[in-house]
Amino acid sequence: MPSGRVLDVDRDVTSLLELTGVDKTFVTDRGPVRAVRRMSMVVGKGEVVGLVGESGSGKSTIANLVLGLEHADAGRIRFLGRDVGEWLDKEEARYRQAVQAVFQHPFQALDSRKRVGWLVAEPLVIHRRGNSKSRAERVRELMADVHLDPSLVDRYPHQLSGGQAQRVNIARALALEPSLLVCDEPVSALDVSVQAQILNLLLEINRERSMAMLFISHSLPVVRHLSDRIVVMYAGTAVEEGPGGEVSDRPTHPYTQLLVSAASVVTGDHGQPRGTMREAIPSVGCRFVPRCPVAIDRCSSEEPSLDELAEGHSSRCWVASDPALRAEVG
Amino acid sequence: MVEDLTVTYPGAGRPAVKGVSLEIESGRTLAVVGESGSGKTTLALALAGLLDRRARRRASRLEINGENLLAARRRRWRQLRRTDISFIFQSPINSWNPTRTMIAQVRDAMSAAGHAGRMPELLDLLGRVGFEDPERRLADLPHQLSGGMLQRVSIAVAVIIEPALLIADEPTSALDSTVQSEILAILAELRSEADLAMLIISHDLSVVARVADDVMVLYGGKVVEQGAQAAVLGSAVHPYTRGLLDSVPRLDRDRKTPLPSMEPGHLPAAGCPFAPRCRLVVDDCRRAEPELIPVDATLAACPPAASSTLIAT
Numbered sequence: 001m002p003s004g005r006v007l008d009v010d011r012d013v014t015s016l017l018e019l020t021g022v023d024k025t026f027v028t029d030r031g032p033v034r035a036v037r038r039m040s041m042v043v044g045k046g047e048v049v050g051l052v053g054e055s056g057s058g059k060s061t062i063a064n065l066v067l068g069l070e071h072a073d074a075g076r077i078r079f080l081g082r083d084v085g086e087w088l089d090k091e092e093a094r095y096r097q098a099v100q101a102v103f104q105h106p107f108q109a110l111d112s113r114k115r116v117g118w119l120v121a122e123p124l125v126i127h128r129r130g131n132s133k134s135r136a137e138r139v140r141e142l143m144a145d146v147h148l149d150p151s152l153v154d155r156y157p158h159q160l161s162g163g164q165a166q167r168v169n170i171a172r173a174l175a176l177e178p179s180l181l182v183c184d185e186p187v188s189a190l191d192v193s194v195q196a197q198i199l200n201l202l203l204e205i206n207r208e209r210s211m212a213m214l215f216i217s218h219s220l221p222v223v224r225h226l227s228d229r230i231v232v233m234y235a236g237t238a239v240e241e242g243p244g245g246e247v248s249d250r251p252t253h254p255y256t257q258l259l260v261s262a263a264s265v266v267t268g269d270h271g272q273p274r275g276t277m278r279e280a281i282p283s284v285g286c287r288f289v290p291r292c293p294v295a296i297d298r299c300s301s302e303e304p305s306l307d308e309l310a311e312g313h314s315s316r317c318w319v320a321s322d323p324a325l326r327a328e329v330g
Numbered sequence: 331m332v333e334d335l336t337v338t339y340p341g342a343g344r345p346a347v348k349g350v351s352l353e354i355e356s357g358r359t360l361a362v363v364g365e366s367g368s369g370k371t372t373l374a375l376a377l378a379g380l381l382d383r384r385a386r387r388r389a390s391r392l393e394i395n396g397e398n399l400l401a402a403r404r405r406r407w408r409q410l411r412r413t414d415i416s417f418i419f420q421s422p423i424n425s426w427n428p429t430r431t432m433i434a435q436v437r438d439a440m441s442a443a444g445h446a447g448r449m450p451e452l453l454d455l456l457g458r459v460g461f462e463d464p465e466r467r468l469a470d471l472p473h474q475l476s477g478g479m480l481q482r483v484s485i486a487v488a489v490i491i492e493p494a495l496l497i498a499d500e501p502t503s504a505l506d507s508t509v510q511s512e513i514l515a516i517l518a519e520l521r522s523e524a525d526l527a528m529l530i531i532s533h534d535l536s537v538v539a540r541v542a543d544d545v546m547v548l549y550g551g552k553v554v555e556q557g558a559q560a561a562v563l564g565s566a567v568h569p570y571t572r573g574l575l576d577s578v579p580r581l582d583r584d585r586k587t588p589l590p591s592m593e594p595g596h597l598p599a600a601g602c603p604f605a606p607r608c609r610l611v612v613d614d615c616r617r618a619e620p621e622l623i624p625v626d627a628t629l630a631a632c633p634p635a636a637s638s639t640l641i642a643t
Contacts, residue, residue, distance in 0.1 A: 054511075055478075055509045055512075161366065161594075162366065163594075189503065191365040191366055191533045192365070192533055192534065192535060192574050192577060192578060193365060193573065193574060193577055193591065193592050194365075195577070195578075196577035196578070196579075196589040196590070196591035197591045199579065199589055200588045200589055200591060203586060203587075203588065204588075218510075219579075220581070221578070221579040221580050221581050221583075222579050224579065224581060224585060225579035225583070225585055225586070225589070226585075226586065227585075228586075244585055244586075245585060248581055249581070260581065262511070263580075263581050
């Protein structure tokens with residue numbers, strides 16, 4: 001075994017990853033798009049945090065910011081108490097070892113001209129871990145960890161199934177024993193029967209290595225299944241946050257409630273409306289107003305704050321945070 | 331309407347599609363569910379006359395709009411694809427010529443279908459499906475539009491020519507996962523307005539639940555279960571269908587526990603294609619290929635499941 005984790009995650013900081021008031025605006029040919037607005041969230045050590053939201057909610061931008069692929073316009077992103085920008089300036093290699101990622105399309109993330117053994121060893125080579133003999137041994141271990149048959153070591157990506165290719169990506173991500181694994185829609189492109197296998201593998205990795213994960217998905221059931229805590233994003237910011245079971249079983253924000261009703265579709269109960277299609281997002285007040293079944297006047301003029309309604313369970317909704325109003329709308 | 335369709339690719343041991351029969355009435359949607367290698371795409375290509383020249387096709391009936399197409403030549407198929415059969419492919423960017431503007435390609439498609447005069451209607455329809463400012467944006471080349479936008483154009487053109495049959499092969503799986511539900515809502519809405527028969531191919535059960543009236547589950551080229559959507563998703567009989575449904579995370583399931591997952595398995599040379607992965611397998615399954623028989627509310631090709639269901643009830 002190599003020396004283990006490069007970063008001392010037991011250092012005296014409370015959280016592994018912490019975002020505070022993060023803003024990110026993209027300039028497009030149709031004007032600026034504020035992808036992330038005053039976003040705050042925390043991932044604790046060994047914790048799986050699920051980030052759920054629809055297309056354009058800003059969830060993948062969060063992943064890119066954490067991975068240093070984009071830079072925030074404002075706010076702070078800290079890893080082990082230190083700004084990500086500082087990590088990347090001073091100790092980029094250590095940060096890249098500590099924070100690894102798995103993406104949606106398994107084949108796009110793999111060099112099609114390289115064999116599986118080479119692909120799994122690549123992170124070790126880049127970070128100068130061991131010699132060729134110890135690396136070959138480590139590749140075998142990693143392939144066993146992700147339940148890849150050792151005989152696949154000489155295959156090229158096109159000779160793999162989607163599930164096998166995603167296992168190769170996970171093995172690559174695990175090679176350097178990261179403290180945080182960022183997973184951006186890691187099962188959305190896979191066949192249904194393969195999705196369950198990959199989700200089970202991620203659960204196993206989290207349990208056995210107490211590796212923290214930022215797990216990003218549009219699917220509330222998938223996020224709920226894996227996560228210790230759930231953060232629901234809408235139009236660039238967190239609208240609800242809390243323990244995994246609480247947010248999905250007792251949603252307080254009307255957008256989370258919409259996600260819950262949409263998720264009951266597969267269970268056969270699909271008389272539910274899907275909610276309206278993406279409306280123009282207002283620039284003042286609550287961004288969800290055009291789709292909200294319970295909006296009051298105040299919602300259009302003043303954006304709600306993220307208020308704690310129960311232990312560790314917060315919601316950004318004027319109606320949810322007011323017991324009288326909540327009783328009224330049922 | 332197809333009866334007993336079998337398609338074999340040269341050099342392949344087993345047929346890609348074997349003995350499949352289906353019928354879709356206009357105004358209805360049939361979803362074909364299956365994983366990679368199940369034969370679902372081959373089935374769709376056969377229905378659109380798009381099979382590889384070397385593929386061997388056999389069927390006892392193949393009709394669209396009442397026309398017998400068993401002996402139809404490529405030319406007739408080409409004509410049908412302009413006017414009567416629309417196809418929406420998985421990859422929106424590969425469906426369009428990268429070197430020509432969208433408007434030029436859309437115009438060509440419309441006039442080939444004999445609907446050149448209906449451009450204004452198409453622009454209206456595009457606006458309705460969330461394609462903003464269609465007149466200006468269609469002047470762009472395909473790569474200047476997002477996958478979701480391109481797929482909206484594919485769908486609008488596919489629907490407006492009023493085909494008898496619309497085939498959508500994984501129309502949302504190449505898209506950013508969350509544009510999917512918007513595209514599905516559009517498909518469902520336009521399909522019911524246009525009163526056409528739709529065949530949608532998908533491996534995603536939530537897609538199926540949202541758009542399909544009827545469901546056909548393919549495994550190893552064979553239909554293993556079929557029936558009304560609510561019956562197949564709600565009270566599936568075949569162990570493969572049940573396995574698919576069980577492996578999906580649900581809101582009413584224990585969190586952070588392993589999901590029941592079906593281990594991969596090879597396709598056997600004889601017998602039930604699912605036998606190597608099946609938990610109900612008995613010796614007979616490896617000898618003869620089971621036929622579809624009515625069990626509960628669906629048709630299922632699984633004698634062991636059928637007899638245990640009968641005993642249970």
